[in-house]
Amino acid sequence: MANNGEGKALAMMEFKSIGRGMACTDRLLKDFPVELIFLRILCPGKLLVAITGEIAAIRSALEVARSGDLTYIDDFFLGNPSPNLLSAMRGTTPVEQREALAIVETFTASQALLAADVAVKAAGVTLANLHIARGLAGKAHVFFTGSLGRVEVALEAIREQLHRESLAEEAIIASPDGKTWAMVW
Numbered sequence: 001m002a003n004n005g006e007g008k009a010l011a012m013m014e015f016k017s018i019g020r021g022m023a024c025t026d027r028l029l030k031d032f033p034v035e036l037i038f039l040r041i042l043c044p045g046k047l048l049v050a051i052t053g054e055i056a057a058i059r060s061a062l063e064v065a066r067s068g069d070l071t072y073i074d075d076f077f078l079g080n081p082s083p084n085l086l087s088a089m090r091g092t093t094p095v096e097q098r099e100a101l102a103i104v105e106t107f108t109a110s111q112a113l114l115a116a117d118v119a120v121k122a123a124g125v126t127l128a129n130l131h132i133a134r135g136l137a138g139k140a141h142v143f144f145t146g147s148l149g150r151v152e153v154a155l156e157a158i159r160e161q162l163h164r165e166s167l168a169e170e171a172i173i174a175s176p177d178g179k180t181w182a183m184v185w
Contacts, residue, residue, distance in 0.1 A: 009058035010037075010081040010089075012050045012110060017071035021047035024068055028061045037089050042133050046073070048109060052086055055079055076110035082120040085113065088127035095128045100148040101176045101184070102155055105141050105168040109133040112140030115158045115167075122157030123150040129184050139168060143184050148174055 015021025018041055025047075029036060034053035042048055051061065062075055087093040102125070106112040109132045119125050125146035132140045144154060151172055159167070173180065 007054055008052060008080060008086075009055040010050065010052050010078045010086065010113065011058045011062055012048065012076040012113065013062070013065055014073040014075070015047040015049070015071050016045070016073050018045060018047045020069065020071040021049065024065055024072070025049050025051075028065060031064070032057045032061045034058060034061055037086065038132075040133065048133055050089060052081070076113065078113060078117060081113075082117050084120045084127050085117050088116065088130050089113075089132075091129075093127055093129075095126055095145060098176065098181050099145050100151040101128070101173045101180070102144050102151045103141060103169075103171045103173075104144075104155070104158060105139060105170070106162070106166055107139055107168055108166065109140045111162055111166040112142050115162055116142045116144070118157050118161045119144050119154035123154035125150050125154045148172070 015024065025039060028034060028051065032053065034051045034057055037050040037052055040048045051058065058077065062077060065072060065075065084093065104115050106115055112130060112132060116127055116130060120127060123146065125144040128143040128145050130142055155170055
């Protein structure tokens with residue numbers, strides 16, 4: 001799978017049955033050239049799955065998932081996601097320069113992914129971490145870093161692209177202490 005993100009897509013699917021959601025995910029992985037980014041069990045007994053691959057394969061996989069039984073709740077599709085977003089979702093983003101830190105809290109996991117993608121594309125910030133839905137009652141947090149100016153530009157772009165009711169809170173820490181950085185991971 002290429003790392004440049006061109007012609008790629010990201011999809012996130014939510015199921016209200018863990019077993020049926022896992023069975024559907026297994027079928028998608030066997031039937032389509034897609035990569036599993038994560039599979040998370042959420043309270044109360046839901047399953048959140050993220051996959052990536054070529055746009056056509058992801059669209060086809062979503063069609064199959066949607067045509068299943070009534071345990072399928074919803075999905076999110078993002079064409080041409082930033083490679084930095086995919087790395088952050090995998091937990092493999094190296095953060096070498098720790099400058100200003102921004103924290104964006106959203107009411108849904110899909111809006112967090114959109115916020116992260118917008119921030120990277122608008123301002124060239126580095127995604128430090130994503131906390132998606134697990135233990136957050138469906139909410140999500142995006143942590144990104146860069147110069148104070150880039151972080152401010154990224155937050156402005158997020159405010160312009162996302163619906164205001166999607167954003168719970170946001171904060172910037174201009175020069176975080178080392179112990180604060182340690183808590184981001």
